[in-house]
Amino acid sequence: MADTKRKQKLLIVGAGGHAVSCIDVVEQQGVYDILGLVGLPEEVGKKVLGYEVLGTDQDLPYLNQYAEAALIAVGQIKTIAPRREIAIQLLELGFTVPVVVSPHAYVSEHAQLGAGTIVMHGAIINANVRIGNFAIINSKALLEHDVQVGEFCHVSTMASINGSCRVGDNCFIGSQACIQDGLIIGSNSVIASNSLLRKNLSEGSSFVGHNNSKND
Numbered sequence: 001m002a003d004t005k006r007k008q009k010l011l012i013v014g015a016g017g018h019a020v021s022c023i024d025v026v027e028q029q030g031v032y033d034i035l036g037l038v039g040l041p042e043e044v045g046k047k048v049l050g051y052e053v054l055g056t057d058q059d060l061p062y063l064n065q066y067a068e069a070a071l072i073a074v075g076q077i078k079t080i081a082p083r084r085e086i087a088i089q090l091l092e093l094g095f096t097v098p099v100v101v102s103p104h105a106y107v108s109e110h111a112q113l114g115a116g117t118i119v120m121h122g123a124i125i126n127a128n129v130r131i132g133n134f135a136i137i138n139s140k141a142l143l144e145h146d147v148q149v150g151e152f153c154h155v156s157t158m159a160s161i162n163g164s165c166r167v168g169d170n171c172f173i174g175s176q177a178c179i180q181d182g183l184i185i186g187s188n189s190v191i192a193s194n195s196l197l198r199k200n201l202s203e204g205s206s207f208v209g210h211n212n213s214k215n216d
Protein backbone atom coordinates (compact mmCIF):
# COMPACT_ATOMS: atom_id res chain seq x y z
CA MET A 1 0.00 0.00 0.00
CA ALA A 2 1.25 3.49 -0.83
CA ASP A 3 2.65 5.51 2.05
CA THR A 4 0.04 8.24 2.47
CA LYS A 5 1.60 9.77 5.57
CA ARG A 6 2.03 13.48 4.93
CA LYS A 7 5.46 14.88 5.61
CA GLN A 8 5.59 17.97 7.78
CA LYS A 9 6.43 21.20 5.94
CA LEU A 10 9.66 22.88 6.99
CA LEU A 11 10.71 26.47 6.42
CA ILE A 12 14.42 27.17 5.99
CA VAL A 13 15.29 30.50 7.62
CA GLY A 14 18.36 31.88 5.85
CA ALA A 15 19.30 31.78 2.19
CA GLY A 16 23.11 31.90 2.07
CA GLY A 17 25.85 29.27 1.99
CA HIS A 18 24.89 27.58 5.25
CA ALA A 19 21.32 27.26 3.96
CA VAL A 20 22.62 25.34 0.93
CA SER A 21 24.27 22.78 3.23
CA CYS A 22 21.21 22.62 5.49
CA ILE A 23 18.87 21.90 2.55
CA ASP A 24 21.03 18.97 1.53
CA VAL A 25 20.89 17.53 5.04
CA VAL A 26 17.10 17.98 5.27
CA GLU A 27 16.62 16.31 1.88
CA GLN A 28 18.82 13.38 2.86
CA GLN A 29 17.06 12.98 6.20
CA GLY A 30 13.78 12.69 4.26
CA VAL A 31 11.52 13.58 7.18
CA TYR A 32 10.34 17.04 6.05
CA ASP A 33 9.10 18.67 2.86
CA ILE A 34 10.84 22.01 2.38
CA LEU A 35 8.23 24.73 1.82
CA GLY A 36 10.81 27.36 0.87
CA LEU A 37 13.24 29.81 2.41
CA VAL A 38 13.21 33.10 4.26
CA GLY A 39 15.95 35.55 3.34
CA LEU A 40 16.98 39.18 3.05
CA PRO A 41 14.72 41.57 1.09
CA GLU A 42 17.10 41.43 -1.91
CA GLU A 43 16.99 37.62 -1.89
CA VAL A 44 13.20 37.29 -2.14
CA GLY A 45 12.22 35.44 -5.31
CA LYS A 46 15.61 33.82 -5.89
CA LYS A 47 15.92 30.05 -5.84
CA VAL A 48 18.33 28.03 -3.72
CA LEU A 49 18.73 24.43 -4.91
CA GLY A 50 15.31 24.81 -6.52
CA TYR A 51 13.52 26.19 -3.42
CA GLU A 52 12.20 29.74 -3.55
CA VAL A 53 12.97 32.50 -1.08
CA LEU A 54 9.36 33.23 -0.14
CA GLY A 55 9.81 36.27 2.02
CA THR A 56 11.76 37.92 4.83
CA ASP A 57 11.50 37.41 8.58
CA GLN A 58 8.63 39.94 8.51
CA ASP A 59 6.63 37.27 6.66
CA LEU A 60 7.17 34.54 9.26
CA PRO A 61 3.68 34.95 10.86
CA TYR A 62 2.05 34.49 7.41
CA LEU A 63 4.33 31.59 6.41
CA ASN A 64 3.57 29.85 9.70
CA GLN A 65 0.15 28.96 8.22
CA TYR A 66 1.86 26.77 5.62
CA ALA A 67 4.81 25.34 7.58
CA GLU A 68 4.63 24.08 11.15
CA ALA A 69 8.37 23.59 11.48
CA ALA A 70 11.37 25.84 10.85
CA LEU A 71 15.12 25.40 10.78
CA ILE A 72 17.51 28.31 11.33
CA ALA A 73 19.95 28.17 8.43
CA VAL A 74 21.83 31.40 9.07
CA GLY A 75 25.51 30.70 9.72
CA GLN A 76 27.44 31.82 12.76
CA ILE A 77 31.10 32.72 13.23
CA LYS A 78 31.78 35.87 15.24
CA THR A 79 28.29 36.52 16.56
CA ILE A 80 25.29 34.46 17.42
CA ALA A 81 22.96 37.49 17.51
CA PRO A 82 21.05 36.85 14.25
CA ARG A 83 20.48 33.18 15.11
CA ARG A 84 19.27 34.05 18.60
CA GLU A 85 16.89 36.73 17.32
CA ILE A 86 15.40 34.32 14.78
CA ALA A 87 15.06 31.60 17.42
CA ILE A 88 13.11 33.93 19.71
CA GLN A 89 10.83 34.93 16.84
CA LEU A 90 10.20 31.32 15.75
CA LEU A 91 9.39 30.17 19.28
CA GLU A 92 7.08 33.14 19.89
CA LEU A 93 5.18 32.32 16.69
CA GLY A 94 4.79 28.68 17.75
CA PHE A 95 6.93 27.03 15.07
CA THR A 96 8.33 23.65 16.03
CA VAL A 97 12.11 23.64 15.85
CA PRO A 98 13.15 20.07 15.11
CA VAL A 99 16.49 18.39 15.53
CA VAL A 100 17.82 17.71 12.04
CA VAL A 101 20.37 14.92 11.68
CA SER A 102 22.06 13.79 8.51
CA PRO A 103 21.72 10.05 7.89
CA HIS A 104 25.42 10.26 6.99
CA ALA A 105 26.36 11.32 10.52
CA TYR A 106 26.86 8.98 13.48
CA VAL A 107 24.94 9.99 16.59
CA SER A 108 25.20 7.63 19.54
CA GLU A 109 21.95 6.45 21.08
CA HIS A 110 23.45 7.68 24.33
CA ALA A 111 23.77 11.27 23.09
CA GLN A 112 21.26 14.09 23.66
CA LEU A 113 20.60 16.85 21.13
CA GLY A 114 18.70 20.06 21.88
CA ALA A 115 15.81 21.44 19.82
CA GLY A 116 16.74 23.31 16.66
CA THR A 117 20.17 21.69 16.44
CA ILE A 118 21.49 20.39 13.12
CA VAL A 119 24.05 17.60 12.74
CA MET A 120 25.54 17.67 9.27
CA HIS A 121 27.04 15.02 7.00
CA GLY A 122 29.90 12.96 8.37
CA ALA A 123 29.77 14.31 11.92
CA ILE A 124 30.43 11.87 14.76
CA ILE A 125 28.71 12.38 18.10
CA ASN A 126 29.82 9.77 20.54
CA ALA A 127 28.25 8.31 23.69
CA ASN A 128 27.14 10.56 26.55
CA VAL A 129 27.52 13.75 24.51
CA ARG A 130 25.05 16.52 25.36
CA ILE A 131 24.37 19.38 22.95
CA GLY A 132 22.15 22.37 23.71
CA ASN A 133 19.49 24.02 21.58
CA PHE A 134 20.13 25.65 18.20
CA ALA A 135 23.66 24.33 17.75
CA ILE A 136 25.36 23.65 14.42
CA ILE A 137 27.49 20.53 14.33
CA ASN A 138 29.01 20.96 10.92
CA SER A 139 30.24 18.39 8.41
CA LYS A 140 32.76 15.89 9.78
CA ALA A 141 32.98 17.49 13.22
CA LEU A 142 33.92 15.03 15.99
CA LEU A 143 32.45 15.26 19.49
CA GLU A 144 34.00 12.55 21.62
CA HIS A 145 32.62 10.75 24.66
CA ASP A 146 31.06 12.80 27.48
CA VAL A 147 31.47 16.15 25.71
CA GLN A 148 29.00 18.91 26.61
CA VAL A 149 28.28 21.73 24.17
CA GLY A 150 25.99 24.58 25.14
CA GLU A 151 23.23 26.27 23.17
CA PHE A 152 23.89 28.36 20.05
CA CYS A 153 27.35 26.87 19.48
CA HIS A 154 28.79 26.24 16.04
CA VAL A 155 31.29 23.40 15.88
CA SER A 156 32.69 23.92 12.43
CA THR A 157 33.83 21.48 9.76
CA MET A 158 36.28 18.81 10.93
CA ALA A 159 36.76 20.36 14.37
CA SER A 160 37.58 17.80 17.06
CA ILE A 161 36.35 18.19 20.61
CA ASN A 162 37.92 15.41 22.62
CA GLY A 163 36.59 13.43 25.55
CA SER A 164 34.82 15.17 28.46
CA CYS A 165 35.35 18.75 27.24
CA ARG A 166 32.74 21.29 28.32
CA VAL A 167 31.94 24.09 25.90
CA GLY A 168 29.71 26.91 27.17
CA ASP A 169 26.93 28.67 25.26
CA ASN A 170 27.35 30.81 22.13
CA CYS A 171 30.78 29.50 21.14
CA PHE A 172 32.38 29.12 17.72
CA ILE A 173 34.93 26.36 17.20
CA GLY A 174 36.61 26.92 13.82
CA SER A 175 37.23 24.44 11.07
CA GLN A 176 39.79 21.76 11.98
CA ALA A 177 40.38 23.17 15.45
CA CYS A 178 41.42 20.51 17.94
CA ILE A 179 40.44 20.72 21.61
CA GLN A 180 42.41 18.49 23.93
CA ASP A 181 40.37 16.20 26.17
CA GLY A 182 38.95 17.41 29.45
CA LEU A 183 39.11 21.16 28.75
CA ILE A 184 36.56 23.79 29.70
CA ILE A 185 35.74 26.56 27.23
CA GLY A 186 33.79 29.49 28.65
CA SER A 187 30.66 30.81 26.98
CA ASN A 188 30.89 33.38 24.16
CA SER A 189 34.32 32.19 23.02
CA VAL A 190 35.67 32.09 19.47
CA ILE A 191 38.37 29.59 18.52
CA ALA A 192 39.93 30.20 15.10
CA SER A 193 40.18 27.53 12.45
CA ASN A 194 43.14 25.13 12.75
CA SER A 195 43.83 26.09 16.36
CA LEU A 196 45.12 23.56 18.88
CA LEU A 197 43.80 24.17 22.37
CA ARG A 198 45.58 22.55 25.33
CA LYS A 199 44.38 24.77 28.17
CA ASN A 200 41.01 26.00 29.42
CA LEU A 201 39.56 29.23 28.04
CA SER A 202 37.72 31.74 30.17
CA GLU A 203 34.38 33.22 29.14
CA GLY A 204 34.43 35.58 26.16
CA SER A 205 37.86 34.44 24.92
CA SER A 206 39.08 34.80 21.38
CA PHE A 207 41.75 32.25 20.59
CA VAL A 208 43.95 31.82 17.51
CA GLY A 209 46.85 29.38 17.12
CA HIS A 210 48.39 26.80 19.48
CA ASN A 211 48.78 27.15 23.23
CA ASN A 212 51.35 24.37 23.45
CA SER A 213 53.58 25.75 26.15
CA LYS A 214 52.68 25.44 29.83
CA ASN A 215 53.77 29.10 30.11
CA ASP A 216 51.31 30.40 27.47
Ligand SMILES: CC(=O)SCCNC(=O)CCNC(=O)[C@H](O)C(C)(C)COP(=O)(O)OP(=O)(O)OC[C@H]1O[C@@H](n2cnc3c(N)ncnc32)[C@H](O)[C@@H]1OP(=O)(O)O
Pocket residue numbers: 077078138156157173174175176190191192193194195208209
Ligand atom coordinates in the same frame (compact mmCIF):
# COMPACT_ATOMS: atom_id res chain seq x y z
C1 LIG B 1 31.06 25.10 6.09
C2 LIG B 1 31.75 26.34 6.53
O1 LIG B 1 32.28 27.05 5.74
S1 LIG B 1 31.77 26.68 8.18
C3 LIG B 1 32.91 28.04 8.43
C4 LIG B 1 34.32 27.56 8.52
N1 LIG B 1 35.22 28.69 8.66
C5 LIG B 1 36.16 28.75 9.61
O2 LIG B 1 36.32 27.86 10.42
C6 LIG B 1 36.98 30.02 9.64
C7 LIG B 1 36.46 30.89 10.75
N2 LIG B 1 37.21 32.11 10.92
C8 LIG B 1 38.29 32.19 11.71
O3 LIG B 1 38.75 31.21 12.27
C9 LIG B 1 38.85 33.61 11.87
O4 LIG B 1 40.22 33.50 11.92
C10 LIG B 1 38.34 34.30 13.13
C11 LIG B 1 36.81 34.44 13.07
C12 LIG B 1 38.69 33.56 14.40
C13 LIG B 1 39.00 35.68 13.25
O5 LIG B 1 38.62 36.44 12.14
P1 LIG B 1 39.01 38.00 12.09
O6 LIG B 1 38.63 38.66 13.37
O7 LIG B 1 38.41 38.49 10.82
O8 LIG B 1 40.52 38.03 12.09
P2 LIG B 1 41.47 38.16 10.84
O9 LIG B 1 41.13 37.13 9.82
O10 LIG B 1 41.49 39.59 10.42
O11 LIG B 1 42.86 37.79 11.48
C14 LIG B 1 43.44 38.52 12.56
C15 LIG B 1 44.85 38.01 12.72
O12 LIG B 1 44.85 36.64 13.18
C16 LIG B 1 45.48 35.79 12.21
N3 LIG B 1 44.65 34.60 12.07
C17 LIG B 1 43.33 34.58 11.83
N4 LIG B 1 42.90 33.30 11.81
C18 LIG B 1 43.95 32.53 12.02
C19 LIG B 1 44.11 31.12 12.11
N5 LIG B 1 43.09 30.31 11.98
N6 LIG B 1 45.36 30.64 12.36
C20 LIG B 1 46.39 31.49 12.49
N7 LIG B 1 46.29 32.83 12.42
C21 LIG B 1 45.09 33.34 12.19
C22 LIG B 1 45.49 36.57 10.93
O13 LIG B 1 46.56 36.19 10.09
C23 LIG B 1 45.64 37.99 11.41
O14 LIG B 1 46.98 38.23 11.75
P3 LIG B 1 47.66 39.67 11.50
O15 LIG B 1 46.87 40.63 12.34
O16 LIG B 1 49.06 39.48 11.94
O17 LIG B 1 47.50 39.91 10.04
